[in-house]
Amino acid sequence: MSRRAARGERRGAQRAGGGVSRDPTNVRKIEHLDIVGSDRDVDRRGGHFDRVHLSHRALPQIDLADVDPGITFLGRRLSFPLLISCMTGGDHEVIRTINRNLALAAQVTGVAMGVGSQRVMFTTPAARESFALRANAPDALLFANLGAVQLNRGMGVAECRAAVEVLAADALCLHLNPLQEAVQPEGDTQFGGLAARIREVAQALPVPVIVKEVGAGVSPADAQLMVDAGVRYVDVAGAGGTSWSRIEHHRQSGDGDGLGLAFQDWGVPTPTALRRLRPFRDRLGLIASGGIRNGIDMVKCLVLGASLCGMAAPFLAPARESADAVIAVIRRLQREFVTAMFLLGMREAPALVGNEALLLEPAPTGADW
Numbered sequence: 001m002s003r004r005a006a007r008g009e010r011r012g013a014q015r016a017g018g019g020v021s022r023d024p025t026n027v028r029k030i031e032h033l034d035i036v037g038s039d040r041d042v043d044r045r046g047g048h049f050d051r052v053h054l055s056h057r058a059l060p061q062i063d064l065a066d067v068d069p070g071i072t073f074l075g076r077r078l079s080f081p082l083l084i085s086c087m088t089g090g091d092h093e094v095i096r097t098i099n100r101n102l103a104l105a106a107q108v109t110g111v112a113m114g115v116g117s118q119r120v121m122f123t124t125p126a127a128r129e130s131f132a133l134r135a136n137a138p139d140a141l142l143f144a145n146l147g148a149v150q151l152n153r154g155m156g157v158a159e160c161r162a163a164v165e166v167l168a169a170d171a172l173c174l175h176l177n178p179l180q181e182a183v184q185p186e187g188d189t190q191f192g193g194l195a196a197r198i199r200e201v202a203q204a205l206p207v208p209v210i211v212k213e214v215g216a217g218v219s220p221a222d223a224q225l226m227v228d229a230g231v232r233y234v235d236v237a238g239a240g241g242t243s244w245s246r247i248e249h250h251r252q253s254g255d256g257d258g259l260g261l262a263f264q265d266w267g268v269p270t271p272t273a274l275r276r277l278r279p280f281r282d283r284l285g286l287i288a289s290g291g292i293r294n295g296i297d298m299v300k301c302l303v304l305g306a307s308l309c310g311m312a313a314p315f316l317a318p319a320r321e322s323a324d325a326v327i328a329v330i331r332r333l334q335r336e337f338v339t340a341m342f343l344l345g346m347r348e349a350p351a352l353v354g355n356e357a358l359l360l361e362p363a364p365t366g367a368d369w
Contacts, residue, residue: 021091021124024186028251029090029120033098035250036316042247043313046240048269049297052304053360060345067341069334071349073285073308074170074208076141079110080334081302081349084326085289085310086114086145086173086212087319091126098319103136105319105326109334112308114143114173118163119150134168143210144169148176151197152190157204164207171207173235174198176222177214179267180244183260185251199229213237215244215290217268223280233285235310236277238270240291242313274304281305281354295336299344302352303359 021027036042069080084102088095099115106113113133121127133142144163146155151174164172181187202209211218211226212235226234249260268276270290277286288301289310298309311333318325341349344358352358 021126023091023120023124025120026090026092026124026127028186029088029095029116030092031251032247033088033094033316035247036242036313039246039250042243044240044243044246044265044291046265046269046291048238048240048271048291049293049300052271052300054296054300054303054340054344055358055360056343057345060342062342062345062347064338064342066347067338068347069338069341069349071307073112074141076112076170077110078112078141078308080337081298081306081308082109082111082330082333082337083143083287083289083308083310084111084113084315085312086116086143086175087312087316088116089118089127089130090116090120091124091130094320096130098316099130099133100136101319101321101323101326102315103133103140103142104323105330106140106142107137108323108327109330110140111330112141112143113137114310115145115167117145117147117175118166119147119155121163121166122155122159128166131163131166142167142169143171143173145173145175147188148174148194148198148211149178149181149188149191151201152192152194153188156197157201160201160205164205169207171210171233172201172205173210173212174201175212175214176218177244179216179263180214180248183245183248183263185248185253187248195225195229198226198231202230208233210235210287212287212289213267215239215242216266217270217273217290218277219268219273220276220279223277223284227280227283232283233287234277234280235287235289236268236270236273236306237310238273238288238290239265239267240269241289241293271300271304274301274306278305278354295333295338296340298333298337299340299352302349303355305354307353
């Protein structure tokens with residue numbers, strides 16, 4: 001364990017009154033929260049959505065009150081296409097508070113929610129409580145979550161089922177994070193043949209599998225592998241938001257070798273990833289995340305082909321405070337989303353999906369989307 005990680009373990013134990021599990025996976029969860037809270041530059045603020053321009057309507061020909069932002073995903077009606085994206089979980093009171101407040105807010109506002117990686121509950125049984133959220137969100141669309149690379153490290157269908165069951169989840173996210181694992185001091189980098197393992201899980205589980213990146217984007221070649229594996233939903237999770245490479249840099253002993261900083265902006269921006277996956281829209285339901293920070297960005301993602309938009313960073317600080325603080329952020333996002341729809345003259349959110357006629361054309365010269 002690095003000196004930095006050891007310090008994180010001691011801090012975590014102190015905050016929990018000495019009762020927190022010192023399992024390395026659990027300690028890493030606590031360190032991640034500390035780093036996100038202490039380094040504002042882990043949010044790379046790429047501004048990639050600023051290069052996507054929508055066609056304003058001076059005569060929208062509808063009333064603002066006529067706008068319906070609701071959308072259906074996995075057969076569930078959502079108040080608008082927001083996913084509180086996967087963040088955390090583990091044996092720590094702060095983590096339990098965050099997930100509980102997020103779940104309560106998702107229930108009240110009618111949006112979807114994903115949990116952080118549930119690997120920790122297999123090494124720290126006490127962490128299961130942080131994922132047992134169905135009582136707080138009986139009607140919400142909930143996503144379980146495991147690292148896909150763990151399928152090459154001894155986990156299999158049984159563990160995936162357990163992750164779904166503890167949450168009573170509607171789907172399982174298998175996250176892909178090769179960059180984070182490559183930078184992480186204790187990272188797992190055995191990604192060889194992983195598509196075949198994903199296929200086994202997708203065929204065996206009673207709920208859909210969603211494959212997601214964690215901030216570097218999904219390529220057309222990746223999308224083809226997922227289609228071939230029987231996966232029907234992909235979260236492109238592009239570059240421009242939270243950099244897990246930078247986060248892992250902070251966990252290096254001393255300053256490390258700078259690898260995490262060198263790759264902190266690596267990846268395909270979210271708008272670019274969505275456009276590159278245009279040929280797969282009839283075979284893959286697309287979720288957009290990575291650098292989305294307001295309701296206007298959400299509308300742009302739907303126009304570029306997504307059906308659901310994930311955000312994590314904007315909810316972290318409010319979730320430490322209360323469910324009401326999270327709800328306030330969600331209400332603001334919804335108002336922004338509805339206003340943007342009104343200014344495009346669009347009554348219903350599903351009509352936005354893939355409707356690139358709403359984009360200003362041609363794209364700006366040299367635009368990376």
